[in-house]
Amino acid sequence: xxxxxxxxxxxxxxxxxxxxxxxxxxxxxxxxxxxxxxxxxxxxxxxxxxxxxxxxxxxxxxxxxxxxxxxxxxxxxxxxxxxxxxxxxxxxxxxxxxxxxxxxxxxxxxxxxxxxxxxxxxxxxxxxxxxxxxxxxxxxxxxxxxxxxxxxxxxxxxxxxxxxxxxxxxxxxxxxxxxxxxxxxxxxxxxxxxxxxxxxxxxxxxxxxxxxxxxxxxxxxxxxxxxxxxxxxxxxxxxxxxxxxxxxxxxxxxxxxxxxxxxxxxxxxxxxxxxxxxxxxxxxxxxxxxxxxxxxxxxxxxxxxxxxxxxxxxxxxxxxxxxxxxxxxxxxxxxxxxxxxxxxxxxxxxxxxxxxxxxxxxxxxxxxxxxxxxxxxxxxxxxxxxxxxxxxxxxxxxxxxxxxxxxxxxxxxxxxxxxxxxxxxxxxxxxxxxxxxxxxxxxxxxxxxxxxxxx
Ligand code: ACO
Numbered sequence: 001x002x003x004x005x006x007x008x009x010x011x012x013x014x015x016x017x018x019x020x021x022x023x024x025x026x027x028x029x030x031x032x033x034x035x036x037x038x039x040x041x042x043x044x045x046x047x048x049x050x051x052x053x054x055x056x057x058x059x060x061x062x063x064x065x066x067x068x069x070x071x072x073x074x075x076x077x078x079x080x081x082x083x084x085x086x087x088x089x090x091x092x093x094x095x096x097x098x099x100x101x102x103x104x105x106x107x108x109x110x111x112x113x114x115x116x117x118x119x120x121x122x123x124x125x126x127x128x129x130x131x132x133x134x135x136x137x138x139x140x141x142x143x144x145x146x147x148x149x150x151x152x153x154x155x156x157x158x159x160x161x162x163x164x165x166x167x168x169x170x171x172x173x174x175x176x177x178x179x180x181x182x183x184x185x186x187x188x189x190x191x192x193x194x195x196x197x198x199x200x201x202x203x204x205x206x207x208x209x210x211x212x213x214x215x216x217x218x219x220x221x222x223x224x225x226x227x228x229x230x231x232x233x234x235x236x237x238x239x240x241x242x243x244x245x246x247x248x249x250x251x252x253x254x255x256x257x258x259x260x261x262x263x264x265x266x267x268x269x270x271x272x273x274x275x276x277x278x279x280x281x282x283x284x285x286x287x288x289x290x291x292x293x294x295x296x297x298x299x300x301x302x303x304x305x306x307x308x309x310x311x312x313x314x315x316x317x318x319x320x321x322x323x324x325x326x327x328x329x330x331x332x333x334x335x336x337x338x339x340x341x342x343x344x345x346x347x348x349x350x351x352x353x354x355x356x357x358x359x360x361x362x363x364x365x366x367x368x369x370x371x372x373x374x375x376x377x378x379x380x381x382x383x384x385x386x387x388x389x390x391x392x393x394x395x396x397x398x399x400x401x402x403x404x405x406x407x408x409x410x411x412x413x414x415x416x417x418x419x420x421x422x423x424x425x426x427x428x429x430x431x432x433x434x435x436x437x438x439x440x441x442x443x444x445x446x447x448x449x450x451x452x453x454x455x
Pocket of ligand 1: 035036037038039041042043121159160161162163196208209210211213214217252253254256257330363
């Protein structure tokens with residue numbers, strides 16, 4: 001603490017939960033009659049996690065929060081703010097946060113600020129900023145903040161269906177964090193568009209203008225990157241380029257868009273004439289330097305050439321973040337933070353002193369680029385301990401691959417159950433690991449009842 005203010009506020013600890021059921025993209029291609037390679041190479045996805053009828057965003061949140069508190073030995077009384085990011089609507093009034101309060105009430109702690117934040121995939125970032133801002137503010141009472149990003153991403157039959165996914169992530173927020181926010185450099189772009197939205201309250205599925213959402217994402221990325229660079233330059237007195245960050249972590253609807261996004265940053269660096277772009281790359285990009293406005297987003301040649309010249313840097317600075325998003329799919333609010341967890345899993349031994357730049361995008365649209373500076377955390381918040389608690393490899397290995405027919409059957413059942421009352425689930429917990437929460441029933445008053453598989 002310096003002059004009474006907490007220092008290096010950021011993420012102290014993180015845990016992830018994802019459902020044990022998944023479907024392989026290769027099998028889904030065959031099932032959907034898509035051309036071979038469309039989902040695996042075209043979208044760049046390997047596998048997709050989904051909730052069966054016994055799990056949902058609330059049960060996943062209860063599971064991940066309980067797990068984080070236990071594994072890091074955090075007294076639930078030490079949480080002073082709990083913020084949830086989600087776009088999966090279960091109730092139009094009652095926040096997911098209030099369900100999670102059960103964990104804290106049990107320990108006599110009801111003094112917990114915060115509710116849910118919603119705007120497509122951006123809600124988790126809004127929740128994170130709320131917690132970080134609280135710890136940095138004069139209303140901070142010295143306790144931890146806790147952020148939960150939880151979503152089950154499901155699409156109607158059609159081209160968007162393979163871009164679903166599911167998971168919940170919990171992050172503990174406080175001072176002296178191994179992942180310290182560089183709050184001064186945030187670059188934000190927000191605007192009104194209809195690229196992906198959920199106007200039909202009787203359905204869980206979004207309305208998607210897929211092509212528009214891709215362009216909106218890339219335009220938002222450009223705007224945020226340029227603002228991030230300007231702020232960096234203002235405070236540091238030198239130009240920012242992709243050489244100044246060790247990793248770039250993107251919201252990941254599907255991996256192909258992440259590949260295109262990094263290539264776009266490279267193209268921006270070329271346009272800004274930074275030293276990150278080498279001579280032969282400059283020559284290759286030169287023919288595109290005069291493309292203006294929408295032209296540059298529609299040019300297939302530019303897309304191809306920029307991906308080609310950025311490839312080596314992509315492998316070093318982006319690839320380590322792609323493991324979980326490729327395996328689990330788009331987890332909406334949790335997607336960016338699952339990519340972040342992948343970097344921790346892959347690189348925890350070498351992260352100290354490095355920088356991670358994050359790009360958060362939520363359709364509609366809201367977007368921010370921000371960054372973390374990494375330092376050695378103190379036990380239990382050390383990087384090796386965080387990686388070991390994440391336990392990514394083991395969690396991935398113990399998943400259960402189901403055939404596409406079973407996945408489609410589950411979605412059909414969930415379509416009937418969406419917004420319904422007075423039903424019981426199968427209570428089949430055979431695939432769940434001990435300690436996992438599950439949905440038992442929704443009663444005649446729409447009240448949801450959960451239980452926990454014996455730990
Ligand atoms: N082998 C290899 N590649 C293939 C094959 C094949 N057999 N078939 C198609 N492809 C490629 C295409 O060339 C294309 O690649 P490109 O983007 O480099 O051109 C890619 O696979 C996808 O094929 P499209 O025909 O463009 O796919 P389609 O239009 O059917 O759907 C889309 C893709 C729009 C992403 C759809 O899945 C969707 O709407 N998803 C949800 C929206 C979304 O995720 N938007 C992103 C930001 S908003 C958010 O996060 C929700």
